[in-house]
Amino acid sequence: MKRSLCLFTAIAAMPFTIAWGQAAAPPSEPSVKNVELTVYLLSGVQTPAADDVPQDLAATVKNLHSLFLYKGYKLAESFILRGRSTGGPGAQYASTQGILPGSGLHYQFDYQRVRISNEKPYMVHIDGLSINLTGTPVYGTDGKQRGSNTVASIRTDLDLSDGQKVVVGKSSINQTGDALILVVVPKVIE
């Protein structure tokens, strides 16, 4: 009975609340914000090995050790990708690529769109985040590149809080059962 009374009161008050909100809040314009993604590309290895990650990721790797049975975690690459959320439709695609030192694998990191909430603490939503690791390019007899072999890839949508370390991982990317792990840290710049 008490719960029903609360529900009734809430429903009855809704039109007043909406009307007050419309009167008080100015018409919101899509705000343009920049977002800086710091991305760490790690590998979780099955063979015994000491961790080789920067100090910023020590706590993250400690959590990974408590959840997974990988013997060690190594940093393969890190980079910063800066993009913009226009708050409306339009191209907000951003990408970067490079070569992983040591392995010689080529990587491409991109996302389709990033959206940032208007209020603090900012929430960052990334659509179509993707990383693709490819091997040595294959060339035809005419010398033109015919393609390349994909070694591993990750593609997903993500919701992140500003400054939060979000880990995205995938197991068994190769025969030895290693894992591909991305650590994404967003920073909203006003």
Next chain:
Amino acid sequence: MTCQDCELILAQGQVTGEVEEHLQRCVECRALSHDLLANALALESLRSEELPRVAVQLPRGRRVFPWVAVAAAAMFAFALLIPRPQTLKPVASPVIAPVASRAEPLPPPIETAKAQPTRLHPQKVEPLKIKMLTPDPDIVIYWLIED
């Protein structure tokens, strides 16, 4: 390059320079390319999986099939060896009457609607995403599991 051209080349397992340029621009084709690659990886990983052994017990009964087959074959051979009487009578060849042919105009061609090519985008199957909370609220772990 159109999306259809790109899909056809991707379906053949090739990635040319033109395709890569197209993939840079086209979101759908890039998603298709990723899906195809993920499928290829998944299939490759299945190569090493051992199939479970299934014990199948066949019904045990009298095996009559060989004897029936042998009997049928013998009867067929016997039927071939029996000489058949030649009862065919000579038939006069038919007389072909001359037919006056008249050239009639062909009916106009029927216009058929051109079939629109269907896109080859497969239904996207998102990997299973497991969210793991850690003691540190600033660290969230997502693990992707693909079939």
